[in-house]
Amino acid sequence: MVSNMPVIDTEKCDKCGLCISICKCGILVMGDDGVKAIESEDCSRCTTWCNTCELVCPTGAITCPFEVVLEDGRE
Amino acid sequence: MPINLDTIRGMPYFSGLDDSALAAVSRYFFEKKAVRGDTLVFEGAPAEVLYFVVAGVVKVFKTSADGKEQILHVIRPGDSFNDVPVLGGINLVSAAAMSAAVLNGIKKKDLEALSKEYPRIALNVINVLSQRVQEMIELVEDLSFRNVSGRVAKILLEHIGTGGGENPRLTQQEIAAMIGTAREMVGRSFRTLEEEGAIKIERNLIVITDKAALRKIAGIIE
Numbered sequence: 001m002v003s004n005m006p007v008i009d010t011e012k013c014d015k016c017g018l019c020i021s022i023c024k025c026g027i028l029v030m031g032d033d034g035v036k037a038i039e040s041e042d043c044s045r046c047t048t049w050c051n052t053c054e055l056v057c058p059t060g061a062i063t064c065p066f067e068v069v070l071e072d073g074r075e
Numbered sequence: 076m077p078i079n080l081d082t083i084r085g086m087p088y089f090s091g092l093d094d095s096a097l098a099a100v101s102r103y104f105f106e107k108k109a110v111r112g113d114t115l116v117f118e119g120a121p122a123e124v125l126y127f128v129v130a131g132v133v134k135v136f137k138t139s140a141d142g143k144e145q146i147l148h149v150i151r152p153g154d155s156f157n158d159v160p161v162l163g164g165i166n167l168v169s170a171a172a173m174s175a176a177v178l179n180g181i182k183k184k185d186l187e188a189l190s191k192e193y194p195r196i197a198l199n200v201i202n203v204l205s206q207r208v209q210e211m212i213e214l215v216e217d218l219s220f221r222n223v224s225g226r227v228a229k230i231l232l233e234h235i236g237t238g239g240g241e242n243p244r245l246t247q248q249e250i251a252a253m254i255g256t257a258r259e260m261v262g263r264s265f266r267t268l269e270e271e272g273a274i275k276i277e278r279n280l281i282v283i284t285d286k287a288a289l290r291k292i293a294g295i296i297e
């Protein structure tokens with residue numbers, strides 16, 4: 001399964017909080033060793049994949065990876 | 076809230092100044108708070124204030140005639156925006172807060188007066204401006220000569236997977252690094268490729284809807 005959450009490298013995260021401040025779906029929270037993506041009752045995953053967290057992160061710690069597929073290659 | 080001297084010391088414009096000069100500079104600064112979505116600078120309006128981001132994130136963008144927005148830069152704490160026009164004339168781009176943000180601003184006329192009093196500031200201004208010119212030239216190259224969309228198309232073609240998740244996934248920053256451009260440009264290229272009908276973005280899947288068209292954009296001759 002393709003993950004539904006942004007990928008976070010806590011080693012690289014310097015806890016600046018910028019990604020949390022811009023995230024519209026509110027799934028990012030600060031944990032002890034950096035940002036975490038949480039699942040909550042009403043938002044079980046990052047709903048928009050807007051990539052803004054990746055864009056604003058100064059250290060490249062948070063990313064929203066894509067998989068590339070062919071349309072006719074799908075079921 | 077008074078402006079912190081250390082914050083000012085860290086700004087490239089005021090590096091190398093002694094404490095008394097910094098104190099003089101700090102008197103001209105004012106603080107501005109913004110909420111997400113606030114437009115801070117309007118393209119085409121006279122440029123009156125140079126801003127430094129203290130907290131939060133600001134996007135610098137241009138809006139096309141049909142209302143599409145192109146983010147040119149993301150300004151993080153410690154960086155400034157509106158540098159070039161504040162020394163010239165009108166705002167070349169717009170800027171808006173992407174999150175709640177705190178800014179330190181200094182008016183154009185005050186910056187000019189300070190530069191006369193402290194020649195070191197004038198020298199710093201020249202350094203900042205030459206860096207900005209460099210960044211602009213890189214952006215112009217990306218926009219006009221480098222055919223970023225074509226190279227993004229090529230990378231997408233090289234990474235076609237099955238959708239099962241076993242293929243290495245791509246991030247915009249990886250693509251940016253592979254083709255030597257800014258992350259902002261990759262997002263723009265995705266939109267261009269989507270408009271051309273070659274791909275469709277479905278959350279975290281990039282679906283190639285017209286492989287032949289994508290190959291053409293990538294410059295692959297059949």
Ligand code: SF4
Nearest residue numbers: 023046049050051053
């Ligand atoms: S992709 Fe957008 S919505 Fe999802 S976590 Fe990042 S900023 Fe939030």
Ligand code: SF4
Nearest residue numbers: 013014016017019057
């Ligand atoms: S923006 Fe990047 S470095 Fe800052 S808190 Fe988020 S993941 Fe960590």
